[in-house]
Amino acid sequence: MRTFDSYFTLQKLEVFCLVAELQSVTRAADRLCVAQPVVTAHLRGLETKLGVSLVKRVGRNIGLTDAGERVYKWANDVLTRTREMERELSGLEEGPAGSAVIAASMTPGSYLLPALVSDFYTVHPEGLVSIESSNPQAALDAVRTGACDFAVLVIHPAENRDGLTVHTLWDEALLLASAPDSKLVGAVALPEELAALPFISAPRRIVRRELEDAQLRAHGIDTRNVVLEFGHPESQKHAVKRDLALCFFLESAIRADVERGELSVVRTPGLEMSVPLFLVHRRDKVLSQFQKALMDHIMASRPAFRVPLEATTARSTEGELPDQHRRRSARRAARER
Known part of the structure; x- marks a missing residue:
C-alpha cells in the first residue's frame, strides 16, 4: 500500500x-x-x-x-484549504474579529465596493477587509483556489458554475458616455447611428466586452468602429473626455464624472442595456461570522443609482446644428479619426 x-x-x-x-x-x-x-x-x-x-x-x-x-x-x-487557513490564521494575529478578502472585477472593485465596505467598517471597525480588483476570470479563479473568500463580479452566461454558490445582486445599466459638448455626437444617438461612430471598449475576450457586444447584436448592431481598447474604466474615461470616441460604461463607473460635468450621458432610445452583478463563493466554503456579515451587508446594499440623465445630457441648443447635419458631421469625424 x-x-x-x-x-x-x-x-x-x-x-x-x-x-x-x-x-x-x-x-x-x-x-x-x-x-x-x-x-x-x-x-x-x-x-x-x-x-x-x-x-x-x-x-x-x-x-x-x-x-x-x-x-x-x-x-x-x-x-x-491551505490558503484559506493561512489567511484565517493571519487574521487572528490582527485580532479576534476576523478578516475577509473580496476579489472583484474592475468596475465593482473600483466604484461600488469601496463605499459599501467603508459603510460596513463603520459598524465593524474591528475586522480587516481586503479588496483585490482584477478581470472577472481572475476573480473567479481566486474563488475556486481559495485566494479570496468571495467575489463580486460580472459572469459570462456560459461560465461553468459547478461547485459555486452564485447570488444575483442587481442589474446595472450600461450607459453611453461622451465628452461634454462632444463634436462626435449630440445628446441623443439612435441605434442606426452607432455603427459610424468611433468607440472605446475593453479588449476582446474580456467578459465585460463580450456581454456588451452580445447585447448590441441583440439590438441589430453587429459591428462597431472600435478605435481603442483599454482594460480599465479609468483609462477609457480619459480618452472619452478628450473626445476621441464614445464608450459604454456601467452606471457606477461614471456617476461621479457625470455629476462633476466631466462626462455626458448620451441617450439611446430603443437601446436600453444592463449587466448583472453577482456575489460568488465556493459551495463548500466555510464562512466566518465576520465574512457572513459582510456578504449580507453587500447583498442588502443595492446602490441607489441616480445619474442625472436629463441635467447632464441637456446641452445648449443655441446655434446647434439640425439633427441631420449633426449626424453627417459625426460620421465624417469618425472617418477622419
Whole structure:
C-alpha cells in the first residue's frame, strides 16, 4: 500500500497543479521563473512516489492521465484549504474579529465596493477587509483556489458554475458616455447611428466586452468602429473626455464624472442595456461570522443609482446644428479619426 510522506510538499503540489492548468511544463516554468528541468523533476518525483503516471502528451500540450485527474482534484483541494487557513490564521494575529478578502472585477472593485465596505467598517471597525480588483476570470479563479473568500463580479452566461454558490445582486445599466459638448455626437444617438461612430471598449475576450457586444447584436448592431481598447474604466474615461470616441460604461463607473460635468450621458432610445452583478463563493466554503456579515451587508446594499440623465445630457441648443447635419458631421469625424 502506497502512502503519502513528507516528500509531498505544498510546493510540489503547486507545481503539479500549475502544469495541469497551463497544460505545459514550459509555461509553468516560465510562470514560476525556474528552469524547465526543475518542473520536470517535481513531476517525476510525484509520479515515483505514487507509482503512477500523472501527465501525458496531448499534441503539443500536456494532459492529465486518469490518475492525474484524481491527484489534481485532491492537490487543488489541499492547496485551496491551505490558503484559506493561512489567511484565517493571519487574521487572528490582527485580532479576534476576523478578516475577509473580496476579489472583484474592475468596475465593482473600483466604484461600488469601496463605499459599501467603508459603510460596513463603520459598524465593524474591528475586522480587516481586503479588496483585490482584477478581470472577472481572475476573480473567479481566486474563488475556486481559495485566494479570496468571495467575489463580486460580472459572469459570462456560459461560465461553468459547478461547485459555486452564485447570488444575483442587481442589474446595472450600461450607459453611453461622451465628452461634454462632444463634436462626435449630440445628446441623443439612435441605434442606426452607432455603427459610424468611433468607440472605446475593453479588449476582446474580456467578459465585460463580450456581454456588451452580445447585447448590441441583440439590438441589430453587429459591428462597431472600435478605435481603442483599454482594460480599465479609468483609462477609457480619459480618452472619452478628450473626445476621441464614445464608450459604454456601467452606471457606477461614471456617476461621479457625470455629476462633476466631466462626462455626458448620451441617450439611446430603443437601446436600453444592463449587466448583472453577482456575489460568488465556493459551495463548500466555510464562512466566518465576520465574512457572513459582510456578504449580507453587500447583498442588502443595492446602490441607489441616480445619474442625472436629463441635467447632464441637456446641452445648449443655441446655434446647434439640425439633427441631420449633426449626424453627417459625426460620421465624417469618425472617418477622419
